[in-house]
Amino acid sequence: MRRAATPLLIVAALALGGCAIEPWVAPYERANLSDPIMSFSRDPVSASYMNHVHEVREGARGAGSAGGGGCGCN
Amino acid sequence: MRRLTLPVLALLCSFAAAPAAAVTSGSAAPDFVLKSAAGSNVRLSEMRGQVVMINFWASWCGPCRQEMPLLEKLQQRYARLGFVMLGVNVEEQSQAAQKFLKDVPVSFPILWDTSNSVSRLYAVKAMPTSVIVDRDGKVRYIHPGYKAGDENTYSDTVRALLRE
Amino acid sequence: MAATRSGQRYGLLAALLLAGGAGAAVLPEDRADLLYHSYDGGGVEVSGPSLLVRKSLGDSVSVYGNHYVDTVSSASIDVLTTASPYADERTEQGAGVDYLRDGTTLSLAYTNSDESDYKADTVSFDISQDMFGDLTTVTLGYSQGNDKIGKSNDPAFAATATRQHYRVGLSQVISKNMLLALNLETITDQGFLNNPYRSVRYLDPLSALGYSYEPEIYPATHTSDAVALRARYYLPYRAAVYGEYRRYGDTWGIDANTWEIGYLHPWRENWLLEFRLRQYSQEAADFYSDLFPRQQAQNFLARDKELSTFSSRSLGVTVSYDPGLHWNFIERTAFTLSLDHIQFNYEDFRDLTKAAAPGSEPLYEFTANVLQLYVSLWY
Numbered sequence: 004m005r006r007a008a009t010p011l012l013i014v015a016a017l018a019l020g021g022c023a024i025e026p027w028v029a030p031y032e033r034a035n036l037s038d039p040i041m042s043f044s045r046d047p048v049s050a051s052y053m054n055h056v057h058e059v060r061e062g063a064r065g066a067g068s069a070g071g072g073g074c075g076c077n
Numbered sequence: 078m079r080r081l082t083l084p085v086l087a088l089l090c091s092f093a094a095a096p097a098a099a100v101t102s103g104s105a106a107p108d109f110v111l112k113s114a115a116g117s118n119v120r121l122s123e124m125r126g127q128v129v130m131i132n133f134w135a136s137w138c139g140p141c142r143q144e145m146p147l148l149e150k151l152q153q154r155y156a157r158l159g160f161v162m163l164g165v166n167v168e169e170q171s172q173a174a175q176k177f178l179k180d181v182p183v184s185f186p187i188l189w190d191t192s193n194s195v196s197r198l199y200a201v202k203a204m205p206t207s208v209i210v211d212r213d214g215k216v217r218y219i220h221p222g223y224k225a226g227d228e229n230t231y232s233d234t235v236r237a238l239l240r241e
Numbered sequence: 242m243a244a245t246r247s248g249q250r251y252g253l254l255a256a257l258l259l260a261g262g263a264g265a266a267v268l269p270e271d272r273a274d275l276l277y278h279s280y281d282g283g284g285v286e287v288s289g290p291s292l293l294v295r296k297s298l299g300d301s302v303s304v305y306g307n308h309y310v311d312t313v314s315s316a317s318i319d320v321l322t323t324a325s326p327y328a329d330e331r332t333e334q335g336a337g338v339d340y341l342r343d344g345t346t347l348s349l350a351y352t353n354s355d356e357s358d359y360k361a362d363t364v365s366f367d368i369s370q371d372m373f374g375d376l377t378t379v380t381l382g383y384s385q386g387n388d389k390i391g392k393s394n395d396p397a398f399a400a401t402a403t404r405q406h407y408r409v410g411l412s413q414v415i416s417k418n419m420l421l422a423l424n425l426e427t428i429t430d431q432g433f434l435n436n437p438y439r440s441v442r443y444l445d446p447l448s449a450l451g452y453s454y455e456p457e458i459y460p461a462t463h464t465s466d467a468v469a470l471r472a473r474y475y476l477p478y479r480a481a482v483y484g485e486y487r488r489y490g491d492t493w494g495i496d497a498n499t500w501e502i503g504y505l506h507p508w509r510e511n512w513l514l515e516f517r518l519r520q521y522s523q524e525a526a527d528f529y530s531d532l533f534p535r536q537q538a539q540n541f542l543a544r545d546k547e548l549s550t551f552s553s554r555s556l557g558v559t560v561s562y563d564p565g566l567h568w569n570f571i572e573r574t575a576f577t578l579s580l581d582h583i584q585f586n587y588e589d590f591r592d593l594t595k596a597a598a599p600g601s602e603p604l605y606e607f608t609a610n611v612l613q614l615y616v617s618l619w620y
Contacts, residue, residue, distance in 0.1 A: 026374025028414050030204045031167035031196040035418050035475040037137045040505045040513070043412070043422055043471060048274035048293040048307075049559075049579060049613055056280060056611055060585070062523045062548055063489035063497035065406070065426035066467035139267075202374075224300045 100199050102217060106131075106210040109195045111165065111188035114178070119163070119186055122214065128160045128238045129210040130231065133190075133201045135167050136177040140223040141205040145181050147228040151235065152185040158239050159212070163188055167196050167204070207231065211238045268303040268341050271296050272619045282583065282609020284316040289330075301342055307335040307352075318546070318605060322593045323440050323454055331356040337365075344371035348382075358391040358437075367408070375414075382408035386430075392437045402432030418475040425468045435459035441544040443533035444599060451599040452532060458542045460528075465491035469499075481505045494527035495548065503557075515559040522552035531589050532600045546605065549590040557581035557611075572619045579613040 028036070035041065044050055054067045100107065106129075110120045121129065132148055134141035145164075152162040162185035166174045169191055178187065190196055199208060203221035209231070211217045218234045220227065272295055279288040289310035297303040309332070316326040337350030348367040354360070367382035384406040392398035405428070412422040435457050445453035469487035476482065482504050489497040503517035526548040528541035559579040566574045584606070591602035 026376050026414075028376060028417055029193070029196065029201065030206075030375070031133060031135065031190075031193055031201050032417050033204070033414075034135060034137050034168055036414060036420060038475065038479070038481075040479075040481040040507065041420060041473055041475055043420070043473065046274065046577065046615070046617065047269075048276045048291055048615060048617075049577070052276065052278050052291060052613060053581070053611070056581075057521070060547060061497065061521055061553070062491075062493075062495040062526065063467060063487070063499065063521075064465060065428050065489070066408075066424040066469040066487055 100208065100216055100219065102219060104216055106208070106214050106216045107198045109198060111190055111195060114175070114187040114189070119188055121163075121210075124161055124163075124210075125214050126159070126212050128155075128212060128235055129163060130160070130235065131163045131165055131199070131208045131210065133165045133167055133196055133199070133204065133206045133208075135204055136173040137168075138204040142177065142181070143225075144205065144223045144228065145177075145183065148231075149181075149183045149185070151228065151231060152183070154232075155235055155239065156185075160235055160239060161185065165190050165195055167193060167201070169193075209234050209238065211241065268297055268301070268339055268346075269295055269305075270619055271303075272617055274615050274617045276613055276615035278614075279612040280609060281612075283318060283585070283607035284321065286314045287311050301340060303339045303341075305337050307333070309333040309335075318592065318594065318607075319439060324438060329356055331359075344375070345369070358393050360389045362387050363404075365406075369410075377414070378410075378412045380408065380410035380412075382406070382410070384408075388432070390433050390437065395437075398437060400433030400437075402430055402434055404428065404430040415472075420473045422471040423469070424471075425466070427464065427466050429462070429464040431462050434461065434463055435543070436545065439545060441530070441533055441542045442593075442599075443536050443538060445536070453536070455536055455542070457544060458540070460493065460541050463491060463493060465489065465495075479507055489523075493548070495523055495525070497521065497523035511563050511565060513559075513561040513563075515557075515561075517557040517559075519555045519557070520552070521554075523550065525550040525589060529589075531591050544590075546587055546590040550588040551586060551590065552588075553583055553585045555581050555583040570620045574619075575617045577613070577615050577617065579611075579615075581611040583609045583611065585609070 039045055057067065058064050106121060108120065108122045110118050113119045121131075130148075130151070132144075134145070136142065148162055148164065152160070162183075164183065164185060164187045166187055167190050168174055171189055171191065174187070188195075199206070205223050207218075207220040207223075208216055209218040209220075217238060220230070274291075274293045276291040276293075277288070278291060280286070289312045291307070291309040293305065293307045295303060295305040311331040311333075312328075313330065314326070314328045320326055331354060333352060333354045335350060335352035337348060340347045346367075346369040348365070348369070350363075350365045352361075352363045352365075354362075363384055363386040365382065365384035367380055369378060369380040371378050384404075386404035386406075388402040388404070390398075390400040390402065407427045408425070410422065410424045412420065415421050437456075439457050440454035441457045442452045442454050444451065447453075467487060467489045469485060471483065471485045473481055473483040483502065485499070485501040487497075487499040489495070489499070499519070499521045501517060501519040503515060506514045506516075508514055526543060528539065529543045529545070529548045530538075531544060531549070533539070533542060557580065559577060561575055561577040563573065563575045585608070587605045590605050591600070592605040593602055595603050597603070
């Protein structure tokens with residue numbers, strides 16, 4: 004866990020690998036994914052406040068709150 | 078963990094299936110039959126002789142909703158010159174689309190591609206996607222997505238093809 | 242008063258940024274939110290407004306501004322045992338810009354936090370890229386923060402701290418009904434990291450109570466790693482369930498686990514209900530003790546309950562109502578009420594307001610209620 008570098012390497016390798024992948028969920032099949040209830044960050048103002056509340060009272064920090072819900076819906 | 082990188086990459090790459098017979102500019106527009114909102118079946122090849130714009134859309138797609146009234150304008154302006162717009166709805170269930178069309182009525186045919194067979198046939202890569210077919214049934218223009226101003230490009234392309 | 246530890250100042254910013262990068266190849270919606278927030282628990286009351294306004298400029302740029310206020314009145318357990326109750330205000334201002342081009346989003350943000358004895362500035366940069374047919378979004382981010390710490394009862398006191406964040410995020414479409422997100426964040430800080438007002442206690446046979454206080458001393462460096470995995474699943478009747486797990490570890494010896502599950506249920510066109518449960522637990526920092534055996538017992542000393550071994554459990558409900566109103570340039574409105582009830586149970590932090598032999602006081606516990614009330618406008 005201390006080594007954040009390893010996942011980073013994998014991500015970078017994937018990004019640079021540039022292998023073309025035929026998407027298994029086509030753009031026209033994203034009706035449900037595009038529904039606002041599927042958003043990881045539906046209300047940013049509220050998510051950031053709750054994140055703040057937790058960080059003030061807990062030792063842990065980071066990787067909190069919403070982190071991208073990319074579904075390429077639109 | 079590092080030992081896993083290559084196999085993982087290889088596995089992901091193995092998903093790279095041979096792409097479906099690509100619809101490209103210049104190729105013959107694949108024919109299809111779909112049920113329309115009016116209840117009748119519509120076949121693309123029966124439109125031969127007209128310039129056809131096929132618009133793949135969904136009610137859950139923001140840009141699609143945004144361009145719908147503009148597509149209606151295009152239909153109204155060019156219909157009498159030999160142009161027809163086909164709105165291919167890609168949703169498995171049509172209720173949401175029908176509700177949307179009540180608010181934003183259009184005069185051109187709306188076709189239900191509930192099984193996504195036509196979306197697959199045209200290898201739709203973005204929502205919305207617009208395909209413009211000339212009088213000879215050839216695909217001449219493919220436009221993925223929609224952003225403000227794109228309707229001018231549609232209009233120019235349609236006008237040029239009508240003149241041919 | 243620096244009633245809060247320094248790390249928290251970045252929470253708001255990070256969340257805003259991450260939210261900014263969300264959604265494959267689409268800029269965030271134009272919307273404004275006016276929030277009233279209130280926290281009440283353990284003798285601490287914090288409330289105030291927050292305003293977040295976002296607007297796109299053309300097709301590829303979106304800007305936002307945020308104004309946030311905490312009005313604090315504290316008679317917390319720490320204040321009751323070692324100081325006197327106080328009131329203070331913290332103001333946070335932030336602004337950012339997102340630039341989208343061909344599936345790549347670049348985000349830049351600045352935040353300033355200001356209270357009478359604590360000033361913090363942060364700049365952040367994030368880059369987000371869609372790949373693999375837009376099924377995957379990868380985000381890389383970096384933030385740098387500079388803090389200036391003062392002390393209200395000692396004008397001569399001045400200290401600084403700097404902070405760096407490194408973030409990696411991956412969000413993945415798993416199926417037509419499921420999304421997964423993986424986030425990693427390493428944060429490293431240096432400088433004056435403790436709270437200048439807080440003390441530790443040690444056994445002191447000369448004191449009437451049996452113990453005395455001395456100022457706490459933290460290490461001058463701190464590095465933490467957090468990894469979070471989130472999943473969201475769409476249920477066939479239009480509802481969603483989500484789950485989240487986060488694991489945390491740092492160079493101070495704190496280890497923490499967070500679990501959260503939730504359920505979202507749209508009701509009658511206009512309503513959206515959300516229910517959630519959250520469980521948090523942590524192991525104490527290596528240099529934490531509720532009662533040190535003697536004065537200067539070791540080089541680092543802490544008795545912050547935030548660094549102790551404890552767990553908390555919370556239950557939350559959110560109700561959102563969209564009246565279907567739209568007029569002029571306003572396309573949509575929503576009114577939201579959100580309540581969270583949190584129970585904190587400390588395992589090695591004792592309640593010194595209850596007299597007992599040193600080290601045998603009852604363990605401290607408290608509950609807190611968090612209220613949010615906000616109006617959202619889309620335009």
